[in-house]
Amino acid sequence: xxxxxxAMTFVLVLLAIYLSYKDKIGLEKEIMIGSIRAVVQLTVIGxxxxxxxxxxxxxxxxxxxxxxxxxxxxxxxxxxxxxxHIKSMSFFAxxxxxxxTLGTLLLFGAIQYQPSQVIPVSxxxxxxxxxxAGLVFNSLQENFQRRREELEIKLCLGASAKEASASILRQTxxxxxxxxxxxxxxxxxxxxxxxMTGLILAGLPPTDAIKYxxxxxxxxxxxxxxxxxxxxxxxxxxxxxxxxQLRQA
Amino acid sequence: MIYSINIDTIDQILLLSHCxxxxxxxxxxxxxxxxxxxxxxxxxxxxxDLVDVRLSFQGKTILDGISFxxxxxxxxxxxxxxxxxxxxxxxxxxxxxxxxxxxISYLGKDTLLYPPTELRKRIGYVFQxxxxxxxxxxxxxxxxxxxxxxxxxxxxxxxxxxxxxxxxEIMTKKINELSGGEQQRIALIRSLLVKPNILLLDEFTAxxxxxxxxxxxxxxxxxxxxxxLTVLFISHNIAQAKRLAHKIIYLEKGKLTFYGSADxxxxxxxx
Numbered sequence: 001x002x003x004x005x006x007a008m009t010f011v012l013v014l015l016a017i018y019l020s021y022k023d024k025i026g027l028e029k030e031i032m033i034g035s036i037r038a039v040v041q042l043t044v045i046g047x048x049x050x051x052x053x054x055x056x057x058x059x060x061x062x063x064x065x066x067x068x069x070x071x072x073x074x075x076x077x078x079x080x081x082x083x084x085h086i087k088s089m090s091f092f093a094x095x096x097x098x099x100x101t102l103g104t105l106l107l108f109g110a111i112q113y114q115p116s117q118v119i120p121v122s123x124x125x126x127x128x129x130x131x132x133a134g135l136v137f138n139s140l141q142e143n144f145q146r147r148r149e150e151l152e153i154k155l156c157l158g159a160s161a162k163e164a165s166a167s168i169l170r171q172t173x174x175x176x177x178x179x180x181x182x183x184x185x186x187x188x189x190x191x192x193x194x195x196m197t198g199l200i201l202a203g204l205p206p207t208d209a210i211k212y213x214x215x216x217x218x219x220x221x222x223x224x225x226x227x228x229x230x231x232x233x234x235x236x237x238x239x240x241x242x243x244x245q246l247r248q249a
Numbered sequence: 250m251i252y253s254i255n256i257d258t259i260d261q262i263l264l265l266s267h268c269x270x271x272x273x274x275x276x277x278x279x280x281x282x283x284x285x286x287x288x289x290x291x292x293x294x295x296x297x298d299l300v301d302v303r304l305s306f307q308g309k310t311i312l313d314g315i316s317f318x319x320x321x322x323x324x325x326x327x328x329x330x331x332x333x334x335x336x337x338x339x340x341x342x343x344x345x346x347x348x349x350x351x352x353i354s355y356l357g358k359d360t361l362l363y364p365p366t367e368l369r370k371r372i373g374y375v376f377q378x379x380x381x382x383x384x385x386x387x388x389x390x391x392x393x394x395x396x397x398x399x400x401x402x403x404x405x406x407x408x409x410x411x412x413x414x415x416x417x418e419i420m421t422k423k424i425n426e427l428s429g430g431e432q433q434r435i436a437l438i439r440s441l442l443v444k445p446n447i448l449l450l451d452e453f454t455a456x457x458x459x460x461x462x463x464x465x466x467x468x469x470x471x472x473x474x475x476x477x478l479t480v481l482f483i484s485h486n487i488a489q490a491k492r493l494a495h496k497i498i499y500l501e502k503g504k505l506t507f508y509g510s511a512d513x514x515x516x517x518x519x520x
Contacts, residue, residue: 149376149378149380150380150382152345152376153376153380153436154382154392155345155365155369156343156345156369156373156376156440157370157392157393157396157439157440157443158366158396158397158443159366163395163396167382167383241347243344243347243361243365244365244366245344245345245346245347245365246345
């Protein structure tokens, strides 16, 4: 694809703007700003990544990964505003998911610790984990408010905070993991994921592209489950006092 | 409960000091609590002992200077108008809330010093609104065994169901298939299965008809007699308080205005 071909694809954005204008949907400005932001942000990141890939420096690569985790933690933490220490919990849950998944891929030689491999793979891991952590925080907040009576009844019977929260934790982790599992089930049948599509478009044979996609599917399920477990088991404690009483809403 | 001890350890001195302090708070003679016979000390430790308990929330006083003691086997009616702090009192005894001031002791030890899970297994609490969790009745009646880390005793469950006038088959029913009265009885059995020493009942027959009220009262009375279960119950029903209570606590705007024998209370109030 040459630059002119890429520029011509902007016609599709103009089509979207026209449809919005014609039906008075009122999204013309949003679509325009969104598409300009996408072009600017991706161009900048393209240059940054080229520089970082050329530099191939362990410390800088690691710092970039930590920065990515921090940004993702800030976003997912917004889903659980009422939870104490939410930002640090979110950060460490995402970090744990990344370390275990990336560590496994490196250990088995699936990828090398080079910025050109580690940064895109981590981007996918952190992005999916961020969504899972957000779902966890949102679900915990909603359930601890809605099922307060059930929790207190269980506490009254002598259940610990963990025992009383068990069914909420199970449901929360299940909800957070379900999208990744559903997505894995439909791979190749309903969807050809972005990474695989990109590799095929770049000229890699589909039989090779699927290997990477299989690796990505496995690592995402692993990362999401680790993040969901850690986020749930850390965050539920903040709803209780040291005396295993439910905190006032 | 009476302890006979020799003062030779720090713990025993602390226990003695604890008893003495309580006796001063009640303005009773210290010797009625501690009798020194030679080197031996006889010390009375209550099953439940509240001393100058206060509770406030967001600047509002809910309970103000509550002091009373409960001995093993007591059957205490807690009376008072709505909003007088009865439910808050139960929540504090069960440690669902901590007092803002004062202390609550169970067997001579501050309740805040017990592991909360252990204390709550000894002091059961049945809410006014019966709340059943999970999907079936079995989920509710098997839960106490999970908490106690014991095998489910189906015979014991069947025994309680029979006493509560409920069929054994109810175990497989969904929780939303039960009437309010049936749910209340299941909630009560669920608490009894934990085998508490004290049971706090918050308007436990409010949703029951006359016949089922009698059935549930019989169940509680049999536990009281056979297991020496100590009961504190909140009720707005004077006839029920007369039927069941040996002692009465009366709360008015968060203050304890009467604590004594039920006979004395009903004579005083001409009820």
